[in-house]
Amino acid sequence: MHDSARWLSLDELEQSVSKTDFPYEANPLTGVNTTDAHAVARAIDTETRSVILHVPFAGWLLKAVGRDTDVMDGHLVYLRVLRIRLSSLLRRCPEPPRVKNELQTTDCSRSKPSCTSSDIRLHPEWECVTHDLNIGFITDPLADVFCHQPGYLNADEFYLLNDRFQRTYDAGQDIDPAATFRADLTFFRGIRDMPPASLASSITNKDLRCFQVSYALMLSEADGEWGRLLGRSWSHRYKDTIECLRKDLRYRDLLVQLAMCLYKQGNFHGATAIAEGLRPAACAPDTFQVEWTMIPSELRRIVEYECNFRACRDHLRDMRKRGKPALPFIFPIFREYQLSVESLRRHEPSSPQYEACLRRATSNTDDLLLSRSYPGKTEVVERIGSVFQFCIWF
Structure with a gap:
């Protein structure tokens, strides 16, 4: 744990935010087929997303805590001007009723930063309204993080989020256009303020709830959402690990201790994410001062890649046989389960190969449901087990 902290005054931060120019003369629909609602919505979202970085991160944060700045006012004015221009263009486009109807039902942007197209899409007469456009996908999470600190901000937290903000919206990098800014600082604050064992227990309880929710989604009609939920949980912790190392190398040993605590608790969902986060640091020892042998x-x-994380899967299987509770690193196990089911379907039910594939698929099912080894967490998992068994047979 580290007690030292630097603080940033909101007053000084406000003075540091300078004005910027916005591309008022740009036409985002140049070259766009305005009869294609998907193309129109993509062009609008691309333009609104491209000007996010015209406002410094400090401007977004100040807006989130209730302080207006000239640059944020300019941003909102630009979005209103953009919406007026787009409304005018759409009114003149061929077959406006059809395009309007498609825009109302199109969800071309999987992310929330659709500052303009969502408003045009939903407005019945293509007209502009005067209230502020949707910027809550950035300001609301920041308000949740910093609203309790009206006068000063922790400098490490500010710069960590600033770096994350730049990486999320930097158009010059090959980044998923559907990526959204994440303001969660739970992991960083935990590493900074909590003993590794206590933080590991908190993470394991959180991961256990995530598995419960994911398994419940598996029973719903949300196709693949259970896997995406677990994937986001794992990916966020992997990225948080790298961010902590970038912020301060003194967190290196604490991250290793945390991963070992998770390992000893049987939380391989969490332990593998942190270990994988340490891997790229070990590949750049001059920068991060982390050797893989450390x-x-x-x-x-x-986290050995060989044979689809065979060592990890074997270790989890050994824990299952010994009755030890565990949260699995589920993705290689699920891949192995899929391969087992595919192999099963290639053989006749009376063949020895079929029996061998059936045993392997059944064992994979038990591996996938290792979280049921935690007391009092079995009902939904047992239902999922029946789903997996159904998949094996059909």
């Missing part, structure tokens, strides 16, 4: 052998073993 990582305990137990952690290195469970």
Whole structure:
């Protein structure tokens, strides 16, 4: 844990935010087929997303805590001007009723930063309204993080989020256009303020709830959402690990201790994410001062890529046989389950190969449901088990 902290005054931060120019003369629909609602919505979202970085991160944060700045006012004015121009263009486009109807039902942008197209899409007469456009996808999470600190901000937290903000919206990088800014600082604050063992227990409880929700989604009609939920959970922790190392190398040893605590608690969902986050740091030892040999052998073993993380899967299977509770690193196990089911369907039910594939698929099912080994967490998992067994047979 580290007690030292630097603080930023909101007054000084406000003075540091300078004005910027917005591309008022740009026409985002140049070259766009205005009869294609998907193309129109994509062009609008691309333009609104491209000007996000015209406002410094400090401007967004100040807006989130209730302080207006000239640059944010300019941003909102630009979006209103953009909406007026787009409304005018859409009114003149061929077959406006059809395009309007498609815009109302199109969800071409999987992310929330659709500052303009969503408003045009939903407005019945293509007209502009005067209230502020939707910027809550950035300001609301920031308000949740910083609203309790009206006068000063922790400098490390500010610069960490600033770096994350730049990486999310930097148009010059090959980044998923559907990516949204994430303001969650739970992991960073935990590493900074909590003993590794206490933080590991908190993470394991959170991950257990995530598995419960994911398994419940598996029973719903949300196709693949259960896997995406677990994937986001794992990916966020992996990225948080790298961010902590970028912020301060003194967190290196604490991250290793945290991963070992998770390993000992049987949380391989969390332990593998942190170990994988330490891997790229070990590939750049001059920058991060992390050698792969500094990582305990137990952690290195469970993230070995060979044979679809075979060592990790074997270790989890051994824990299952010994009755030890565990949260699995589910993605290689699920891939192995899929391969087992595919192999099963290629053989006749009376063949020895079929029996061998059936045993393997059944074992994979038990591996996928390792979280049921935690007391009092079995009902939904048992229902999921029946779903997996159904998939094996059909």
